[in-house]
Amino acid sequence: MSPIWHPFTQHGLQEPIPLVERAEGAALHLADGRRLVDAISSWWVTTHGHSHPRIAAAIAEQAGKLDQVIFAGWTHEPAESLAQGLIALMPEGLSHVFFSDSGSTAVEVALKMALGFWHNQGVARHRVLVMEHSYHGDTIGAMSIGARGVFNRAYEKLLFDVGTVPFPAAGAEQATLDALDQACRAQDVAAFIVEPLVLGAGGMLMYGPETLRAMREICAGHGVLFIADEVMTGWGRTGTLLACEQAGIVPDIVCLAKGITGGSLPLAVTLASPAVFDAHWSTDPAKQFFHSSSYTANPIACAAANANLAIWRDEPVQARIDALVGRQAAMLADLARLPNVANPRQVGTIIALDVVDPASAGYLSQVGPRLRESFRQAPVLLRPLGNTVYVMPPYCVDETDLAAVGKAIGQAVETLAQP
Secondary structure (H helix, E strand, C coil), rough: CCCCCCCCCCHHHHHCCEEEEEEEEEEEEEECCCCECCCHHHHHHCCCCEHHHHHHHHHHHHHHHCCCCCCCCCCCCHHHHHHHHHHHHHHCCCCCEEEECCHHHHHHHHHHHHHHHHCCCCCCCCCEEEEEECCCCCHHHHCCEEECCCHHHHHHCCCCCCCCEEEEEECCCHHHHHHHHHHHHCCCCEEEEEECCCCCCCCCCECCCCHHHHHHHHHHCCCEEEEECCCCCCCCCCCCCCHHHCCCCCCCCEECHHHHHCCCCCCEEEEHHHHHHHCCCCCCHHCCCCCCCCCCCCCCHHHHHHHHHHHHCCCCCHHHHHHHHHHHHHHHHHCCCCCCCCEEECCCCEEEEEEEEEECCCCCCCCCHHHHHHHHHHHCCCECCCCCEEEECCCCCHHHHHHHHHHHHHHHHHHCCCC
C-alpha cells in the first residue's frame, strides 16, 4: 500500500488510484497502457493542453538561469514581465499584482487586503459577505467564506463568522440582490466575495452576467469592496478571459490561479485596484501588507505564466474556446435527452448536468462512486461532484476525444437508469 494520503479521497473505500506516467494535449497515459481523455483539465488547471511545448521550453530555460530567490524586497525579470503582461491583459483599473502559489492563498490574500484597506484608514469594517453554496478553497480563511457543510464541518471552531446571501437561482435573482443590498447597509461590512457566473465545487451552479453586474453596482453604492474569485472561471473557462468581462465590471480585487501557467506549475496572483494598494502605502512600516510565502513569485513558475500569456497573445486561443463552446453545447443537448438527467446547463466551455438520485443528492450522493467507477472503465477522467457530472476539457481537445467523453457519460447514466 502506498504511504501517500491523497486529497479529497476516502481511502477506506479502496477505490483504485491509477498511476499516470505522462500526458500530452488532452490525454493522460497510464502505467497500464491505457489512454484517458482529461475531461476536467486535471482539476480545472490545464488550458492549452498538457506538456505544451512553449510552456515546457520556458520552464527548462528558466530553470537553468534562476530557480528561486527571496521576493521580499527583491525582484527578478520573469515576475516583472508577468506583472506588466497581466496588467496589459486585464481590465483597466487592476493595476497592482501580488503573487502567491494557489487559489486558496490568492483568496486569503484578497481577504487580508480588504481588511487591511479599512484598518489602515481607521474604519471599523471587518465583516465579509459571501454567496450561498460558494467554495473558495481549503485554508482557514477560504473555508470560512465557503458554504458550511461536509467540506469544513470538522473545522467549524476555527472558522470566522460571515454574512451569506442566497444563490441567485433562475427566477429568484431579485431576492439575492435585495438580500445583498440589505446586508451591505450594515456599517461593519468590508467586502463581498463571489465566484462570477459559476460556483464550481458547490455543484457547478450557474447564474447570469446581469446579476453579477447588479451585485457589483450594489457593493459600489455602499462602498463595499467587491472581490471576484476567478480562480476557476478565469483564463477563458466561461468563454471570455475573465467571467467578469461578460458583466462589464471591474472588481476591486481579483483572484487568479489554475490556468495562469497553462496548468503546468502552481502560481497565483491577487490583482488590486490603486485604492486598495494606496491604503497600504505609507512611511509607517506597520501599514505594510503582512503576507508572503517562501516561494512567492517563483521565477520558474513566472516563466511558465509568461509563456501562457504569449500563447494568449500569439495564438488563436479565443477561436479555440469559441469552437469548444459550440461542441460542448451540442454534447449537452444530446445528454439532456437521457433518462435520469436534470438541470442541463452551460457557461462557456463548462457544461454540467445532475443525475437524479432519489436516495441522496449533493457531494455525498451514492451515485458519485458508481459514476466514477464507470468513467474509470471508459476510460476518461471525469470527477463528478456527487450526482453532478461536469465537463471542462483543455481547449485543444478534438472532436473524437470529446465524443468519447459524451459516450462515457451517456453509458454511465443509462446504466444507472436500469432497474
